[in-house]
Each structure stands twice: as C-alpha cells, then as structure tokens.
Amino acid sequence: MVAISSENSENKASFRWTYIVLPAALLILSVILTAFFYHLLPDEVAYRFSGGEPSHLYGRGGVIAWVLVLQLVFTLLSLAIACIATNASRRLQIGEPDLNRSLFTIMGNLTALPQIIVLFAMLDIFLYNAYQIKLIPLWAFAIIILVLGGVVLGVYFIRSIRLVRRQQGKSLRE
Numbered sequence: 001m002v003a004i005s006s007e008n009s010e011n012k013a014s015f016r017w018t019y020i021v022l023p024a025a026l027l028i029l030s031v032i033l034t035a036f037f038y039h040l041l042p043d044e045v046a047y048r049f050s051g052g053e054p055s056h057l058y059g060r061g062g063v064i065a066w067v068l069v070l071q072l073v074f075t076l077l078s079l080a081i082a083c084i085a086t087n088a089s090r091r092l093q094i095g096e097p098d099l100n101r102s103l104f105t106i107m108g109n110l111t112a113l114p115q116i117i118v119l120f121a122m123l124d125i126f127l128y129n130a131y132q133i134k135l136i137p138l139w140a141f142a143i144i145i146l147v148l149g150g151v152v153l154g155v156y157f158i159r160s161i162r163l164v165r166r167q168q169g170k171s172l173r174e
Contacts, residue, residue, distance in 0.1 A: 013089035013100050019082035019108035023075040026115040030071045030122060034064055040130035047125050052134060067122040074111045074118070082108035099163060106156050113149045117142050 017024075038060075045063045046054030085104050120141050127133040135141070 013086040013097070013104070015083060015086050016101070016104075019086075019104045020075065020078045022109040022112035023078040023115055026112055026119055027071045027075045030068060030119055033119075033123060033126065034068060037126040037130055038064070041126065042129060045125060045129050049128075049134075054128070063125060067118060067125075070118050071115060074115045078108050078111040081111070099160060102156070103160070106153070110149075113145055116145050120145075 041060045041063075043060055044057040045060050046056070047058050047063050048054070048056035082104055085107055089100050089104075117138070120135070121138055124135045124138065127135065
C-alpha cells in the first residue's frame with residue numbers, strides 16, 4: 001500500500017517547464033514557420049500528393065489552421081500529462097525524486113514525436129507550394145522519428161533499471 005504523507009517535502013514533485021520544453025518549442029517553431037511562409041502560399045494549397053504530384057488542394061487558411069491546431073493540441077496534451085503525473089506523485093509520494101523528474105521529463109516531452117512528424121508535413125507542404133521543393137516521403141521520415149524515439153526510450157529505461165538496482169543494492173548493504 002502507498003503511504004500518503006504531506007510532511008515529506010523532499011519527495012514532493014512540482015511542475016517544471018523542462019517537462020514540456022520540446023512540445024512548446026515545436027509549437028513556437030510552427031507558428032514562426034507559418035508566419036514566414038504565409039505570404040508565399042497560394043490561395044489553394046496542395047496538401048496531399050500521389051506519385052510526387054499534388055492530388056488534393058485545400059484553402060490556405062484551412063491547412064494552416066489544421067497544422068497549428070494539431071501542434072497546440074499536442075502541446076496541451078503534454079502539459080496535461082506533466083501536471084497529472086506531478087500531482088499524482090505529490091499526493092501519493094511515489095518513487096525517488098530524481099527518477100520521477102526524469103520520468104516526468106520523458107512523459108511530458110513524448111508528445112514531441114508526433115509533433116515533429118506534423119511539423120515535417122507542414123514544412124513539406126509549405127516548401128512544395130512556395131518553391132516546388134519536395135522533401136523525403138512522410139512515411140520514411142515518420143519511421144526515422146519513431147525509431148529514434150524508441151532508442152531514446154530504450155536508453156531511458158535501461159538507465160532507470162540500473163538506477164533502481166543500484167538503490168536496491170545500497171539498501172541491502174545497509
């Protein structure tokens with residue numbers, strides 16, 4: 001059973017902006033890129049491609065709204081995850097403070113993976129419509145990002161397991 005204690009200030013978790021720094025930075029970068037490309041885009045923007053050629057067109061405002069709304073939703077989701085995790089940790093006094101901070105950082109910034117993919121899609125759409133430059137296929141970029149995210153998570157979990165084992169070893173020696 002988990003002990004709930006408000007007196008233990010050493011173990012209290014509090015929200016830190018590092019828990020959502022990547023999603024917030026990607027949202028800001030999306031807004032900056034949108035502001036830069038807005039005047040370069042035609043009224044009808046090609047957003048879907050088949051064989052390297054545009055197959056679907058949509059209004060400039062609609063494409064921009066979809067991309068920015070997605071980025072905002074992912075950032076707010078990241079904020080919610082970080083707040084819920086820190087509040088739960090604070091109330092339940094779960095885990096070690098250092099391990100919790102690194103876990104909350106990973107949890108909050110994890111939404112950056114799909115945000116990076118959306119940002120790439122946005123940049124691909126903007127570059128094609130402004131300069132007729134096509135980047136690598138979105139599916140290839142998504143696989144690269146997801147594999148890199150898996151590697152980061154794998155490294156984190158290995159470090160966490162080693163930290164827990166070291167702490168268990170110390171407690172057994174005492």
